[in-house]
Amino acid sequence: MKIIVDGMGGDNSPQEIVKGSIDAIKELDVEIVIVGRKELIEKELTKYEFPIDRIEILNATEIISNDEEPVLAIRRKKNSSIVVGLEALVEGKGCGFVSAGSTGALLAGGLFIVKRIEGIERxxxxxxxxxxxxxxxxxxxxxxxxxxxxxxxxxxxxxxxxxxxxxxxxxxxxxxxxxxxxxxxxxxxxxxxxxxxxxxxxxxxxxxxxxxxxxxxxxxxxxxxxxxxxxxxxxxxxxxxxxxxxxxxxxxxxxxxxxxxxxxxxxxxxxxxxxxxxYGGAPLLGLKQPVIKAHGSSDAFAIKNAIRQVKNFVQRDVINIIEENINISK
Amino acid sequence: MKIIVDGMGGDNSPQEIVKGSIDAIKELDVEIVIVGRKELIEKELTKYEFPIDRIEILNATEIISNDEEPVLAIRRKKNSSIVVGLEALVEGKGCGFVSAGSTGALLAGGLFIVKRIEGIERxxxxxxxxxxxxxxxxxxxxxxxxxxxxxxxxxxxxxxxxxxxxxxxxxxxxxxxxxxxxxxxxxxxxxxxxxxxxxxxxxxxxxxxxxxxxxxxxxxxxxxxxxxxxxxxxxxxxxxxxxxxxxxxxxxxxxxxxxxxxxxxxxxxxxxxxxxxxYGGAPLLGLKQPVIKAHGSSDAFAIKNAIRQVKNFVQRDVINIIEENINISK
Structure with a gap:
């Protein structure tokens, strides 16, 4: 299973994000796609030993900060780690996305790029x-x-x-x-x-x-x-x-x-x-694919836990079950 | 200055209400009208020494409990201490009302009997x-x-x-x-x-x-x-x-x-x-006369403080000042 991780979001990026991703591939039987500034992430990766074929870098040169107006930021910063990551998710390059970046931007991006499950209002x-x-x-x-x-x-x-x-x-x-x-x-x-x-x-x-x-x-x-x-x-x-x-x-x-x-x-x-x-990340429930907001101050441990959440999310078929239940119980 | 007090409201009525009223006439230079079951209040009063001409009892045989639907209770229990007290307030038998009884009933009674200051929406x-x-x-x-x-x-x-x-x-x-x-x-x-x-x-x-x-x-x-x-x-x-x-x-x-x-x-x-x-009582702001909700578990000290609040309310002309300011600043 391949999971996409925002390498640039949160207070401790990219260091703790990279470390958490490495821990995840070692412990959770997953592969990771890290999105962000390639040279920064590569530099971090040199600190660790890990199976090289299980981590991939997706270059994204921009970062959306917490101060930016979310909707505008998503529209304008097409090369930000959040937008590139969510687009990769939609294109099937991974089966879930974890970010410790701007909550508002992640939510706006989730709605515009990943979109809501049919029948879900919000x-x-x-x-x-x-x-x-x-x-x-x-x-x-x-x-x-x-x-x-x-x-x-x-x-x-x-x-x-x-x-x-x-x-x-x-x-x-x-x-x-x-x-x-x-x-x-x-x-x-x-x-x-x-x-x-x-x-x-x-x-x-x-x-x-x-x-x-x-x-x-x-x-x-x-x-x-x-x-x-x-x-x-x-x-x-x-x-x-x-x-x-x-x-x-x-x-x-x-x-x-x-x-x-x-x-x-x-x-x-x-x-x-x-x-x-x-306690790790907060899922955005109601989207067509798993998106997890990790806390802005997440360390490697929290990131690894958020990656685990995505894994469970996918394995337990949460999105299909939501879709079935929303429409039958109306 | 004469202040009306609900003798039957709250967990410690009428004992603490009567005691608080006695303390108030001694310390605050006010007169008190206590509303409630006459025989019960008279019995409490015998415990204290005080200037007899400064306390008056207004008989009210019913009590509104916290469980009753407020609007219905105010309409039906015409002889409750809250209704009798608020009506006495409107008739000018006192210049403010203190109750430790049902918040909802006091609010409903305040709106129906005392009524809102002109221009005040709620x-x-x-x-x-x-x-x-x-x-x-x-x-x-x-x-x-x-x-x-x-x-x-x-x-x-x-x-x-x-x-x-x-x-x-x-x-x-x-x-x-x-x-x-x-x-x-x-x-x-x-x-x-x-x-x-x-x-x-x-x-x-x-x-x-x-x-x-x-x-x-x-x-x-x-x-x-x-x-x-x-x-x-x-x-x-x-x-x-x-x-x-x-x-x-x-x-x-x-x-x-x-x-x-x-x-x-x-x-x-x-x-x-x-x-x-x-910290004593909570005023219902926006009514034509001062109404103070004392906490349900008020002791004599809290009741005396609530009576002091009414005194300040009246002396500092709060209601007229509210009326002036609401209408000029619209």
Missing amino acids: AALATVYPTIKGVSFLLDAGANVDCKPEYLRQFAIMGSIYCDKVLGIKNPKVGLANIGVEEGKGNKLVREAYKLIKESNINFAGNVEVRDIPEGVVDIIICDGFIGNVILKLTEGMAISIFSALKEEFTKSLKSKMGALMLKSQLKSFKERLDYRE | AALATVYPTIKGVSFLLDAGANVDCKPEYLRQFAIMGSIYCDKVLGIKNPKVGLANIGVEEGKGNKLVREAYKLIKESNINFAGNVEVRDIPEGVVDIIICDGFIGNVILKLTEGMAISIFSALKEEFTKSLKSKMGALMLKSQLKSFKERLDYRE
Whole structure:
């Protein structure tokens, strides 16, 4: 299986991307096509020993930065690693694409170049959400800030299939993010989405109170991209604020400084549990081929995991299953 | 000044409500009308010494519970403490109303009985939001789950006036809750609200990233009631989850148990900072008279503070100032 990787995206490119790709070919029985500036990637590759026939470089001279307007960037930078990579995907040069680059550009490129599965109204960015118990899976994480109820129904179906097939969570429990648990709670969008999702052939647990989301009460959290992004960013902001405030409290007196020192390893293990960068990439669900957004700060380990996600995605036939389920359950 | 207090609302009624009212007449130079079951309130009053001419009881035999559908409850329970209290307010028997009862019923009653200020499209529930620096002020906290851009503009103006006049924050910094800071970020509602608020005569700081809200980067957070409630509930859920997870980590080993013990007082002081019940009541801004929702678990101290809020509300002429500013800045 050949997987295409954006060599230029993210904070640690191309070093960590190349290293993660090398690890993947050694551990995951895949071949890799790295897209990006040929001379830079070749230079990185000289650092490692690996079966030379399992890595290929596809030259792309441009890079799309996070600051660029996504749609314009995709249209203008025809020789960027994202555009070249996605076009190679469509041409069959690989069976999935991983990028740690601009989320917006990857989403725009996914929609324009790879295109949506027939019957899918919107592609959703699906990400892990760290909870006390482990992780939940949240979609849409920010791709669609204005949604219709039908989009949310489709997100629920796609999320269920992905969780079952790729993450191995059988019959995953799906909750609709809301401000109360009773049917009829929430704004117009979620009230109408509730009715549609209820009719779908998935394990719908009804509304999930946002207060309970950090406890990990459901496997999949469904919401529009605005709410999804609010939930993710506030979670991050709260974790950062609480830990910096605790640090401050802890350094107030000698007694608590000693206490803080003793608790250091416990605090670290707790912080790691909250760090969702640990969990690899976020798939763009609803596209005709697998596209995975790796975190911008991905290291080699995260890249290798994202490559593994693509492999599972393909082997477990996720896209065909989504297509079948979207159209029969309408 | 005479202030009307719902004697039957909240978890600690009538005991704490009566105690808070007694404290208020002693400390705040106000008179109190307590609404509720006469025999119960009289019995409570016998516990205290106080100037008898400064407290009056208004009999109301019914109670609206938190489980009742608010609009129906207001229509049917004409002899409930909320309906009797709000009607007394309109009849001029007092100049403001405090209740720790059902938020929904208080809001519905406020709209039907007290009514909105002319020019105000929606009344908003405005609440404090605990931050690392102290508190911010958030509206709408959940009264209006579906909003139009103009509502958000009005919330921004009302919030500014209230913060300045009642909370004493001069020229308060107003931020629009969003998923990015740049103009043009967010969903349709916030993009359009941004343009309207920008034209208003307030200290508008633009979008505030929800990630930064816990840091206390603005004085006032503007959002629709669905997002507002999501922000409040997720903040509460995160705080609860992080503290219970820390507790778990801390009790894993003897070493950390000792550390935890040493840090106990620091943790407590930190928890208190996050507990927004500390900060008293939430005004319903946009009504023709002051109505304050006290937290359901309010003790006498919180009730006294809510009564003080009404006093400031009246003395600083908040309602007239809102009315003037809404109509000139349109």
